[in-house]
Amino acid sequence: MDIVLATRNRKKIEEISRITAGLPIHVLSLEDFPACPETVEDRDTFEGNAVKKALEVAVFTNRPALSDDSGLEVDALGGKPGVYSARYAPDAANGNDPKNYLKLLDDLAATPDEKRSARFVCCIALAFPDNRVETFFGRAEGRISREPRGQKGFGYDPVFFPLGFDRTFAEMSAAEKDALSHRGKALEKLAGFLRTVLKG
Ligand code: IMP
Numbered sequence: 001m002d003i004v005l006a007t008r009n010r011k012k013i014e015e016i017s018r019i020t021a022g023l024p025i026h027v028l029s030l031e032d033f034p035a036c037p038e039t040v041e042d043r044d045t046f047e048g049n050a051v052k053k054a055l056e057v058a059v060f061t062n063r064p065a066l067s068d069d070s071g072l073e074v075d076a077l078g079g080k081p082g083v084y085s086a087r088y089a090p091d092a093a094n095g096n097d098p099k100n101y102l103k104l105l106d107d108l109a110a111t112p113d114e115k116r117s118a119r120f121v122c123c124i125a126l127a128f129p130d131n132r133v134e135t136f137f138g139r140a141e142g143r144i145s146r147e148p149r150g151q152k153g154f155g156y157d158p159v160f161f162p163l164g165f166d167r168t169f170a171e172m173s174a175a176e177k178d179a180l181s182h183r184g185k186a187l188e189k190l191a192g193f194l195r196t197v198l199k200g
Pocket of ligand 1: 068069070071072085086094095096100120153154155156157169181183
């Protein structure tokens with residue numbers, strides 16, 4: 001079965017290919033469909049954006065399509081930055097810009113340690129050309145640090161301690177983060193679904 005990954009992000013393509021390796025699927029990406037229009041991510045939930053993107057690509061390419069949407073929810077900020085994680089700081093260039101986590105640390109400056117709980121959330125959507133959609137969620141609970149630590153990963157990794165650890169995601173190897181992360185968990189659920197579907 002062909003599956004089109006609804007992304008041009010090389011890191012995501014590698015990660016999804018790694019986790020679905022061994023399954024009888026042939027992974028394509030938007031690089032194979034350069035004329036596919038860019039989806040406007042204007043929904044106010046991770047699920048809304050992931051489903052919209054996967055459906056648009058499935059219908060355009062006439063093949064099953066996979067997309068993900070993810071972000072950070074901070075309890076003391078009522079769930080922000082949420083779906084706006086990539087552009088939380090108004091002048092941030094993208095989701096990897098340290099301005100985003102520096103604004104977050106600033107906004108939480110007066111928030112005590114016991115109220116700094118947060119989670120990364122990932123929703124993966126698998127859509128079919130007949131408009132059928134399956135969704136898979138993963139969550140990584142944790143708390144926001146007082147200062148950035150570590151050089152690895154991306155986005156908010158330097159300010160996020162996963163539950164039970166005194167090291168941030170940015171201080172962990174890729175394999176260690178994959179085992180704990182929201183995206184790793186959602187991808188494992190997707191892989192389980194594909195294994196079942198492709199067996200039957
Ligand atoms: P998107 O799913 O590519 O739209 O990503 C949304 C944004 O959430 C990213 O640009 C990052 O700022 C943030 N984010 C999502 N997943 C992670 C992660 O695993 N580590 C750090 N930041 C993340």
